[in-house]
Amino acid sequence: MSKIPVLxxxxxxxxxxxxxxxxxxxxxxxxxxxxLSTGTREIVPEGVPFYEGGIADADLLRRIFxxxxxxAIMHFAGSIVVPESIEKPLDYYRNNTIATxxxxxxxxxxxxxxxxxxxxxxxYGAPEHVPVDEQEPTQPINPYGASxxxxxxxxxxxxxxxxxxxxxxxxxxxxxxxxxxxxxxxxKGSTHLIKVAVEAATGKxxxxxxxxxxxxxxxxxxxxxxxxxxxxxxxxxxxxxxLIAEPQENLLLNxxxxxxxxxxxxxxxxxxxxxxxxxxxxxxxxxxxxPELIASNRRLVETLEWSPRFNGIDTIIRHAxxxxxxxxxxxxxxxxxx
Ligand code: UFG
Numbered sequence: 570m571s572k573i574p575v576l577x578x579x580x581x582x583x584x585x586x587x588x589x590x591x592x593x594x595x596x597x598x599x600x601x602x603x604x605l606s607t608g609t610r611e612i613v614p615e616g617v618p619f620y621e622g623g624i625a626d627a628d629l630l631r632r633i634f635x636x637x638x639x640x641a642i643m644h645f646a647g648s649i650v651v652p653e654s655i656e657k658p659l660d661y662y663r664n665n666t667i668a669t670x671x672x673x674x675x676x677x678x679x680x681x682x683x684x685x686x687x688x689x690x691x692x693y694g695a696p697e698h699v700p701v702d703e704q705e706p707t708q709p710i711n712p713y714g715a716s717x718x719x720x721x722x723x724x725x726x727x728x729x730x731x732x733x734x735x736x737x738x739x740x741x742x743x744x745x746x747x748x749x750x751x752x753x754x755x756x757k758g759s760t761h762l763i764k765v766a767v768e769a770a771t772g773k774x775x776x777x778x779x780x781x782x783x784x785x786x787x788x789x790x791x792x793x794x795x796x797x798x799x800x801x802x803x804x805x806x807x808x809x810x811x812l813i814a815e816p817q818e819n820l821l822l823n824x825x826x827x828x829x830x831x832x833x834x835x836x837x838x839x840x841x842x843x844x845x846x847x848x849x850x851x852x853x854x855x856x857x858x859x860p861e862l863i864a865s866n867r868r869l870v871e872t873l874e875w876s877p878r879f880n881g882i883d884t885i886i887r888h889a890x891x892x893x894x895x896x897x898x899x900x901x902x903x904x905x906x907x
Contacts, residue, residue: 570810573682574598574638578624578672579645580617581608584687584743584798586752588643589617591802600637602629603646609755611903625668630675641683641812642676643805644669647717650760651691651857654713665716670723677731683812684724685805688737690794690823692718695859699829700794702865703739703821711857725819734819736808741794741825741864743801745885746892753892753901763795763885766836767893770843777847779832781854784861790832792861794825797879797888807873822872825864826880838882842890 575592579585580601585608592599593614600618603610613619618637622629624646633639647665648654654661669686676684691714692707709715724735744763746753754764762777769777782789801824808820830838833849840846869875879885895901 570813572597573640573813574600575641575643575809576633576637576639577601577643577645579603579608579647581605581610581613581619582645583754584740584801585643585645586612587747587798587802588645588805589613590747590751591799591806593617595806597806598637600633600639602633607757609902611905612752612755614751623668625671627671627675630672631679634675634679634681639679639681641685641809642672642681643685643809644672645687647687649713651711651713652760652855654711654716655857658712661712661716662719665713666719666723669720673723673727676733677727680732682733682816683809684733684735685808685812686720686724686735686737688717688721688739689714690739690741690825690862690864692721692739693862696862699861699863700827700865701823701863703823703868710859721821728819734812734816736812736820736822738804738808739821739823740801741796741823741862743798744795745797745799745879745888747799748879748888750891750895750901753889753896755896755902762793762832762835763889766839766847767886767889769847770839770890771893771897773897775848777836777849778852779836779849780852780858782851783854786831786860788831788833791858792829792831792863794827794829794863795835795882795885796825797877797885800877800879803878804869804873804875807875811873820872822869823864823866824869825866826877827864827866829861829863830882835882839886842883842886
């Protein structure tokens, strides 16, 4: 398989930086665009061409496409926090939908052949069936999910009209960190459960809030399908290979392990790992949270022959914790190269 140059948008962010590592580890030529609104410049490995700016900047994109001879895009840049999307919907439609319109326009104008898009399980809303497969109706219950679903639709329409194919990967709950400690979640104002929990375990906060204990779930707390970020990154490389091998085909794939864990089960797993009880405080439900989200990953496994390497909450927590300790000790982020 010929390895074509790939632009990673949001490559200085959490998931984008892991996809970048997965591509580089396998010898793909890569470049990064990131506006550093939430990303960290220093997390991008030395030697990777880095462009600071937004994906709505058409001139910058054209320059990158030409300079780097970009033929494929992995698109991670965007806003990702469900509760924030309820407070600031316009930001989410601008950052996730409108900005992606600009990116697709520039890609089409410059003849980019493949686009992989980071979509989300939030497009399903509160699904009637779990595990959820890709045929489940899409009925987002928050602006975050809606903003991503609009982009999926835009990609489908554009791929039918212009000469590129695309993959939309619907992520369930992405967590963990690079097993070799090269990247992880940096967390300027973390909100994601496992990140918050490992911050509590390393003393950055004194407890974890549990948002809602009266859901119709086995222990009353929300159930999610936590997927290790490096397994997800591997799925991206496989998906890109598939898009190249099958240029007439598009991909729509759930990315999860097909196993649900409650908030309390996640916290219990952390307690076991650190051998102490992390303090938890029961709080009211958080707006926009569906009770249960679990992926059917049959299509992902069958289409891409994806086989996860880090499947299991204990591994996820161990790697998240390892990264959090590194951050706390100031060893995670290399000194500025600016
Ligand atoms: N939670 C807590 N306490 C916290 C943080 C979270 O109880 O301090 C709970 C939430 O209420 C929820 C669960 O833990 O029930 C998971 O919440 P996260 O904030 O970690 O993740 P979300 O499920 O809200 O969202 C994430 C991604 C989305 C994706 C979604 C799919 O951010 O992109 O998973 O399940 F769509």
